[in-house]
Amino acid sequence: MISKGAAARCAAGVLGGLMLVGVGTAAFAAYPDPEGSSGVDVKVDIAAVENGALSLTVENTETTLTETGSTAQYRQFTGALPDVTVTDTRDQVPAGVFWYVTGQAGDFVGETGQPAIGAEHLGWTPAMVTTGNGEVAAGDQVGTTLDTAPNNVGLTGEELLALSLDSQEATAASGQWTANADLVLKTPVDVAPGSYSSLLTLSLFEDQY
Known part of the structure; x- marks a missing residue:
């Protein structure tokens, strides 16, 4: 069982790791890989207003x-x-x-x-x-x-x-x-x-x- 103190330290460690990536070498600039991206087409059908109003x-x-x-x-x-x-x-x-x-x-x-x-x-x-x-x-x-x-x-x-x-x-x-x-x-x-x-x-x- 992980104590509250250990959990806090784990969270701090993850944050430190993220910060470390942010100051890494230029090789990381190519990520995320465009091939791994995806998009969402947002569509809507708007019915015509018959004869206006x-x-x-x-x-x-x-x-x-x-x-x-x-x-x-x-x-x-x-x-x-x-x-x-x-x-x-x-x-x-x-x-x-x-x-x-x-x-x-x-x-x-x-x-x-x-x-x-x-x-x-x-x-x-x-x-x-x-x-x-x-x-x-x-x-x-x-x-x-x-x-x-x-x-x-x-x-x-x-x-x-x-x-x-x-x-x-x-x-x-x-x-x-x-x-x-x-x-x-x-x-x-x-x-x-x-x-x-x-x-x-x-x-x-x-x-x-």
């Missing part, structure tokens, strides 16, 4: 609003929706179809149980990042319930971020478009302090005339 991606999954422009009537918090990109890789697009992206927010829930802030307090102003010839357009501004401007309903329902009037025309023009939006949250001046969060859901649809 229409898809949506969002640059980030989180954004933060910061207070700016508050008044004696309300507190205001602003930020930006991360870039939202629609990509169409389809070879064939049916005639008479169009796609659009909508956004809908949930209530802002307090982290420590403070009363929720309804989604009607969150509005946005969409804008196109991708320049084109009008084949894709940004949606209209949506105000908050504390605004007096038209469409001051907040993001309680599915509001339009971007719209392609003709999927065939849009695909031929570019194949990829990006939009974003300025976000604004307006609350009463006596809103409970604390951290809040809301889920803003972005959805891509294609419909037919």
Whole structure:
């Protein structure tokens, strides 16, 4: 039976032997023998995507609003929706179809149980990042319930971020478009302090005339 000390010495001896080979004569440079080598062919079958796809991606999954422009009537918090990109890789697009992206927010829930802030307090102003010839357009501004401007309903329902009037025309023009939006949250001046969060859901649809 080999003691722990003997085992340690054996390990040290092997290490010393390896080090000794490393400082040996140039004759060792020919090793390992190429004839003793072998390789592995790495193969993969990637199926073709039939007719491509229409898809949506969002640059980030989180954004933060910061207070700016508050008044004696309300507190205001602003930020930006991360870039939202629609990509169409389809070879064939049916005639008479169009796609659009909508956004809908949930209530802002307090982290420590403070009363929720309804989604009607969150509005946005969409804008196109991708320049084109009008084949894709940004949606209209949506105000908050504390605004007096038209469409001051907040993001309680599915509001339009971007719209392609003709999927065939849009695909031929570019194949990829990006939009974003300025976000604004307006609350009463006596809103409970604390951290809040809301889920803003972005959805891509294609419909037919």
